[in-house]
Amino acid sequence: MRFFNTAGPVNPTDHYYLDPLSRFDLEEILNLIQQKKYFVLHAPRQTGKTSSLLALQEYLNAGSEFKALYMNVERAQPARENIAQGIHAIIDEIFDRCASNHIIPDPRVLIDGLWDQYNELSVLSTVFSRLSIASTLPVVILLDEIDSLVGDTLISVLRQIRGSYDRRPDRFPQSIILCGVRDVRDYRIYSDQEKSIITGGSAFNIKAESLRLGNFSKGEAKSLCLQHTEETGQQFELEALEKIWENSQGQPWLVNALGYEVCFKMDAGKNRSVPISPGMIEEAKSRLILRHETHLDQLADKLREERVRRIVEPMIEGTSVDSTINDDDLSYVMDLGLVTRGPDGLQIANPIYREVIPRQLTTITSYNLEATIPRAPFIRPDGRLDTRYLFTEFQQFYRENSGSWLEIAQYREAGPQLLLMAFLQRVVNGGGRIEREYGLGRGRLDLLIIWPVQSGETQRIVIECKVLHHSLEKTIRDGLSQTYRYADTCSATESHLVIFDRTPGKSWDEKIFSREEVYSGTEDHPVTFPVTVWGM
Known part of the structure; x- marks a missing residue:
């Protein structure tokens, strides 16, 4: 029986899968290979890069024009700045792949007398040259995980490939595809030998x-899921397929x-007789998040990097990115798959990532809250959430803890919002x-609590969070309008506007308040919409 694949390359015998060659423009890639071009294929982690490269290797080797060799240079990563160890590990990988794939009659020609004649700064180039000469057809190299290499080892690999570029295709590979998370041009590599930053564009300017x-x-995600129905007979409700798309936005690992x-x-x-429902998809989503799956933890680990914080923190706040942020930071978080461009500008790539990020940034705080804040008092006898009690208690908690928490928080500017979410x-x-x-640039953080009640009713509680930047009355006026629009979209049963006042020197007695407001709509669209406003 086949199953959804969440680890390693796709195996059609074992996994539901989409044709890996359909994941990119095969005609464009073949044209680049025919033109003897060296180029980059990049994508976020666990999106199917390796599966696509292996399928391309099989496709090329099934033809009569080229010999393709897939290789993964990740085994050289532990060498770090030790060029000799790193290059040696890569050559071992080339030899092993040639031996198992029968690319050339006798792989030993690649390494005979190699280290006696050449040093680490030229030996990889020599191996590629020997491989090309020994092959009966022009060679295409598929170099995976190139960005797993660091420092001088990475620089050396790029320069050795570049250095013999003019000898292709008779004495050097016809085409080389570098595959990783980022475009090589975006690399900023610190050279310990040269004591300077080397850019990928300069080290590999033949790309x-x-x-x-x-x-x-959306169609591909649905097609993958329906392979399970074909295999087992188990149905997906249409709303469940929509939920998979909504939560994943097509990120391949998340769909699987x-x-x-x-x-x-x-x-x-x-x-298998039970159809997959939207509620089951929501439960699956929660289980993945709570279990700290490797994919999600690896992504969340990037939040500690300063260049990621510079982009993500203002997104949580709803403010704009500082004008001093360089394009490389933005390209980096987009290449990670963490952020994408939406119709309203930059946004976190999907709802699962949106939930993982604040959880990851408040992990210790959440553990502490579990030990000190019991859930029971916030739930009424009829099973409903007591939101007035909830916000009143949070006001006191925020008053007592925000100062010390914000002092140690890495995302200090977004600290109030993160503390509320925790x-x-x-x-x-x-x-x-x-x-x-x-x-x-949204100017606020929107939260929706979905709380099932024993009677079968569901509370849908909208919480709009804003930071006081102008007068209190203007902030409330803008916030009421925004709260109404979000609540109308969510079919909210009640709505709250939280305003964080971070004015230096202002007393807590001035900041802390609650009051009932009514949004009246516009002249063209009058409404009567009650909102509880909470000052912090």
Whole structure:
């Protein structure tokens, strides 16, 4: 039986899969190879790069024009700045791949007397040259995980390839594809030998093109899921397929992980007579997040990097990116797959990432809240959330803890919003869920608590968070309008506007308040919409 793949390259025998060659423009790639071009294929982690390269190797070797060799240079990563060790590991990889794939009759010609005649600054070039001469057809090299190399080892690999570029295709590979998370041109590599930063563009200025492997389309995500139906007979409700797309936005690992979790891990989903429902997809999503899956942890680990913080922190705040931020920082977070361009500007790539980010940034705080804040008092006897009590208690908690917490928080400017989300998560966990909307220039953070009640009713509680930048009355006026629009979209049952006042020197008694407001709409669209405003 096949299953959804969440680890390693796709194997059609074992996995539901989309044709890896359909994931990129095969005609364009073949044209570049025919033109003897060296180029880059890049994409975020776990999007199918390796599967696509292996499929391309098989496709080329099935023809009569080229000999293709896939190789993964990640085994050289532990060498770091030790060029000799790193290059030696790469040559071992070339030899092993040639031996197993029968690219040339006798792979020993690649390494005979090699280290006696050449040093680490030229030996890789020599091996590629020997490989090209020994092959009966022009050679195409598919070099995977190139950005796993660091420092002088990476610089040396790029320069050795560049140095013999003019000898192709008779005495050097016809084409080389470098594959990694980022475009080589964006690399900024510190050379310990030269004591300076070397850019990827200068170390590899023979690159002709940079191609990007994208996410699944909505149709592709649906097609992958329906392979499970064809295999097992188990149906997906249409709304469940929509939920998979909504939560993943086509990120390949997330699509597969949601499918695997709901169909092969959850007890209800293991019963093939039970259709997969939207609620089951939401449960699968929560389980992935709470289990700290490797993919999500690796992504969240990037949040500690300063250049990631410079982009993500203002997104949580809803402010604009500082004008001093350089394009490389933005390109970096987009290449990671963390951020994407949406119709309203830059935004976190999908709802799962939107939830993982604040959780990751408040991990210790969340553990502390579990030990000090019981959930029971916030739940009324009828099972409803007592939101007035919740916000009153948070006001006191924020008053007592925000000063010390913000002093140690890495994302200090977004600290108030993160602290609120951590507090809400403690109360809501296990009973409902929180959906988050945030992005650059929005001027606020939107939260939606979805809380099922015993009677079958569902509370849909909208929380709009703003920071006081102008007068209080203007901030409330703008916030009421924004809260109404978000609440109308979410079919909210109640709405709250939280205003964080970070004015230096202002007393807590001035900041802390609550009051009932009514948004009246516009002249063309009058409404009567109650909102509770909470000052912090």
